[in-house]
Amino acid sequence: xxxxxxxxxxxxxxxxxxxxLSQHILTLLAVAHQQTAAPAALPKALIVPHAGYIYxxxxxxxxxxxxxxxxxxxxxxxxxxxxxxxxxxxxALPGVDAFDTPLGRIPIDQAGVAAITSLxxxxxxxxxxxxxxxxxxxxxxxxxxxxxxTLVPLAVGDATPAQVAQVLAALWGSDETLIVxxxxxSHFLPYSTAVNVDRETVRAMLNLDSTxxxxxxxxxxxxxxxxxxxxxxxxxxELL
Numbered sequence: 001x002x003x004x005x006x007x008x009x010x011x012x013x014x015x016x017x018x019x020x021l022s023q024h025i026l027t028l029l030a031v032a033h034q035q036t037a038a039p040a041a042l043p044k045a046l047i048v049p050h051a052g053y054i055y056x057x058x059x060x061x062x063x064x065x066x067x068x069x070x071x072x073x074x075x076x077x078x079x080x081x082x083x084x085x086x087x088x089x090x091x092a093l094p095g096v097d098a099f100d101t102p103l104g105r106i107p108i109d110q111a112g113v114a115a116i117t118s119l120x121x122x123x124x125x126x127x128x129x130x131x132x133x134x135x136x137x138x139x140x141x142x143x144x145x146x147x148x149x150t151l152v153p154l155a156v157g158d159a160t161p162a163q164v165a166q167v168l169a170a171l172w173g174s175d176e177t178l179i180v181x182x183x184x185x186s187h188f189l190p191y192s193t194a195v196n197v198d199r200e201t202v203r204a205m206l207n208l209d210s211t212x213x214x215x216x217x218x219x220x221x222x223x224x225x226x227x228x229x230x231x232x233x234x235x236x237x238e239l240l
Contacts, residue, residue, distance in 0.1 A: 002097035005126075009133045010102050013052040014140060018102040024053065025144045028061035036240055038068040044235055045179035045226055047205065048141075050081060050134040050219075056184070062240045064141045067178075071147050074178045076109050078152045078171045079142075080164070080222035081134030081182035088157025091167055092125035093117070099151060101136070103143045109150035115170050116152075121163040128155040134182040134219065142180070156222045161210045164225020165232065172233065181226050183219025206237045 015021040048063045049056035067074070080091070093113060099106045116122045129135070135153050142149065152171055156164065168179060185198045201216040210227040214220040230237065 003095070004105070005094050005096045005099045005129055007101050007136060008131045009136055013133055013137050014057075015053075016102060021102050021140055022144065024057070025061070025140055028053070028057050029065055029144065031058065032061035032065035033068065036062055036065060039066055039238065042070050042073060042175055043067065043178070044233075045181065045230065047181045047183055047223060047226070048138060049184045050137045050182040051184055053137070060138075060141060064145050066240060067145045070178070071145065073175055074146050074149060075176045076112060076150050076152065076173065076178070077142055077146070078112065078154070078168065078177060078179045079135050079138060079182065080154045080156050080180070080219075080225070081132065081138075082219040082221060083128050083132060083155045083157045084134060084218075085131050086125065086128040088123065088125055088128045088155055090121040090123050090157060090159050091164065092123050092128040092155040092157065094129035094153055094155075095124040095126050096129075099136075099139060099153065101139045101143065103140050106139060106143065106149070106151045109152050112150070112152040112171050116167050119167060119170065121159055122154075122167060125155065128157070129153065138180055138182055154222075156219070156225075159221055159225070161221075161224040161228045164222055165229040168225060168229040169232070172229075179226065181219060181222045183217045183223050185217050186215065187218065202239060206239060208237060
């Protein structure tokens with residue numbers, strides 16, 4: 001029998017019923033498409049928030065709307081998000097065969113897993129993934145905008161930008177591989193302060209400055225790893 005990671009936050013962070021969830025995402029995407037045009041080039045990576053859909057779903061939709069022309073071109077998603085509940089030293093794979101959501105089952109990319117398991121910073125922790133929302137909330141969006149794809153899910157704990165970038169380099173691939181970094185920005189600040197702090201964080205990201213702190217972005221570790229990898233691969237950042 002295959003081992004499956006079941007959804008932990010369906011019904012709280014996003015709708016539990018498949019029909020309601022699907023319609024909600026389609027509505028968010030329709031609004032996003034009216035607000036932004038699909039980029040000329042296929043994005044290699046996205047940084048997307050991971051709060052409940054009622055809070056950040058419309059912002060997440062702006063990111064996923066950029067994949068309007070990618071439905072049949074992306075076949076693997078490398079998904080990194082910070083741990084919120086279980087500490088991890090390094091980057092943790094879940095040790096399962098698939099992830100379930102209300103919209104269906106996503107198989108783990110076994111070739112991708114094999115490509116990184118020998119790296120010392122990569123570990124296996126089912127516990128780190130079991131209740132983690134930062135990865136899960138991205139999956140229904142991905143299932144909506146892409147056709148069949150496999151997944152390399154990594155729950156990121158204590159790691160350096162270089163360690164994260166090394167993992168991303170091993171999984172970089174070509175146009176068939178999309179990297180998604182799940183991260184919110186600042187938390188618990190007065191609105192005016194949050195605007196200023198977040199503006200500086202966005203500026204750092206657009207400059208590919210891999211020194212974003214965890215007070216600026218809860219996913220600072222995977223974000224910084226992506227920014228370093230983006231410099232190494234000569235990517236051009238864009239604010240949606």
